Amino acid sequence: MRGHDRINTFIPDELILEMFRRLDSKPSRDACSLVCKRWLALERLSRTTLRICATGSPNLVVDLLAGRFRNVRTVHIDERLNISLPCQPPGRRRGTDIAGVSSVKLHCASEKNGSPDPGSDSCSLSDAGLTAIGEGFPKLEKLSLIWCSNVSSLGLISLAGKCRLLKSLDLQGCYVGDQGLAAVGQSCKQLEDLNLRFCEGLTDVCLVELAHGVGKSLKSLGIAACAKITDTAMEAVGSHCKSLKNLSLDAEFIHNKGVVAVAQGCPALKSMKLQCINVTDEALSAVGTSCPSLEVLALYSFQRFTDKGLSAIGNGCKKLKNLILSDCYFLGVNALESIATGCKELTHLEVNGCHNIGTMGLESIGKSCPRLTELALLYCQRIGNFALSEVGRGCQFLQALHLVDCSSIGDEAICSIAKGCRNLKKLHIRRCYEIGNTGIVAVGENCRSLTDLSLRFCDRVGDEALIAVAQCSSLQYLNVSGCHQIGDAGLIAIARGCPQLSYLDVSVLQNLGDMAMAEVGEGCPNLKDIVLSHCRQITDVGINHLVKHCTILASCHMVYCPGITSSGVATVVSSCPNIKKVLVEKCKVSSRTKRRAASVISYLCMDL
Structure with a gap:
């Protein structure tokens, strides 16, 4: 009835707040917050997470937000984030630019009411900003400060004294000292998650005090490139952090003594990532x-x-599910046998650059680890076809396979995987020159659930392979860059058989022409990203057909395509309302296109 506000009269605040909590999309929350001042205030109360760009004037942004969102529990500040929203004029209402979903990137100018704020730093977050966070968000539980180089121990001490409910603290790349972190240990007794990667100013002193203060609650610890942290700190962690479950350690000054102390003192460890030479x-x-x-x-x-250490893991860690071995040069040909024998629950295995690991070890994995769902073999020259044949026979639940520079693996292995692992969803192959049409045809005929296929620089793969893959109607991601034998016939089959395709990379395909682009436009309306670089046969005609139907296209890379002119570039920009990035030579961007869409144009070579 006109003149009567039945919603605001009868619906209590609690019900409206619950409605906001159930809205997941930014447009929906924005629209609801604009109903009236009451709904705007309630939406602010429902906000739990803020993401702030630490450029411009982050101290001022924190001040502004602290007065509006009192129930925030998570704050993420990242100096690397790009500015994503323009500033509003001083006289314009600012409520709508920050009334979105519970996570949003914000930027504000360094001026307030037309005059600079003398207390704010124009480059990055400072100790004053940390103090404002502590005072403005007393319910804060998670704080992430990524590469905020201007904060110091003083700001961290102030924040720790006010945010005693803090559970997670990420200080990656911050130059805080021992005193600040010690204050966190003294005040934040509920701290569970701590990331100290690239905090170069820290020493053993802070970790020893921190372990004494929050040892009972700490569950996750990450350390990298902290040259002054040694075995002494690790011994303190082992002595006091009995509940530690996750440890990530990248330190050249940590020796056996420190790792042994953590292993013996933290029996609840579930995840350990080590880079300690x-x-x-x-x-x-x-x-x-x-x-x-x-x-x-x-x-x-x-x-x-060596194999001795891996054997101990296989004998003792019976619950191991995920194993990554990268650049461990002294592992032998049979290194994986002990893992296969002892770790029956293994689901993920990655072997990267361990040049001495051979076929026999992976055979054991195939025979003894039936729950394997993901396998990555990178730069493994000694692993041959028979190893993957055993995986195909024994690991029927395999869903993802990654192969890079495995010169001894060919079509025989891929055929075995295709026939035995029919649930395969992701297949990434790069520079495996013995793999050709035969193996990929088998994948297309047997793995109908395939959604992600990448065949980069596989010279023996041609149209026949893609025609078979076109039977996988759920395919969403396809990368065939550098597969020179692929032409229009293969891509036309994909366009007609895979309507859900959203990403396509056909760069460096010299035989691909406009007919294929027209078919992709007709058959793949969900396409969002396409890479056409170095395709010499594609012209403006093909681009016109492509964008006519692919209306949700968000990015298009088309450098070094001589058949595409400034007209084709203008067509992409004008026909795709969702376009966010167009990568092209500078000489192909007209003045009109530059005026119209300068923010989405990127240049690979500025002087072309």
């Missing part, structure tokens, strides 16, 4: 003996680690 089999033997609950183990660049 001075750690040997002794430390890994302690992990295998003392961490029976370990589920994730990642070992990077181990220079003194």
